[in-house]
Amino acid sequence: MAMTKLLSLFEHKEFRTNFLVSFRDGYKQINVDTISFFYSEFGNTYAVSFDGEKTVLNHTLESLEEQLDPKKYFRANRQYIISLHSIVDIQNHFNFKLKVELKQLKEGIIISRLKATAFKEWLDY
Numbered sequence: 001m002a003m004t005k006l007l008s009l010f011e012h013k014e015f016r017t018n019f020l021v022s023f024r025d026g027y028k029q030i031n032v033d034t035i036s037f038f039y040s041e042f043g044n045t046y047a048v049s050f051d052g053e054k055t056v057l058n059h060t061l062e063s064l065e066e067q068l069d070p071k072k073y074f075r076a077n078r079q080y081i082i083s084l085h086s087i088v089d090i091q092n093h094f095n096f097k098l099k100v101e102l103k104q105l106k107e108g109i110i111i112s113r114l115k116a117t118a119f120k121e122w123l124d125y
Contacts, residue, residue: 016067019047021055030055033072036086036104038064039079048104050086074122076100076109084123 019030035047089101096113
């Protein structure tokens with residue numbers, strides 16, 4: 001058992017690079033690198049591209065968190081996974097929380113004080 005865990009550390013993990021989604025009468029492919037952030041609302045999960053296009057995905061944020069490259073995407077809170085390249089501004093918020101502004105999102109995203117340290121480490125990597 002311990003050997004299996006040790007070997008898994010040395011394996012090169014492949015992360016998702018595309019999504020195939022329903023589009024009109026067929027399908028379209030979306031490259032992960034074009035997605036600014038993912039969010040969940042009313043039981044649906046959406047991907048928002050850097051050009052503002054919103055697409056429904058058949059995945060939960062939990063499953064996306066495992067499929068996306070953690071160097072590029074961060075689980076900001078229960079509702080959002082954000083791209084490193086979509087961040088415009090980061091402000092201190094009350095009670096040691098952070099408020100993050102994204103290019104495609106008018107209102108900011110709040111990062112809890114428990115995740116704030118991990119978020120700052122992710123940005124500083």
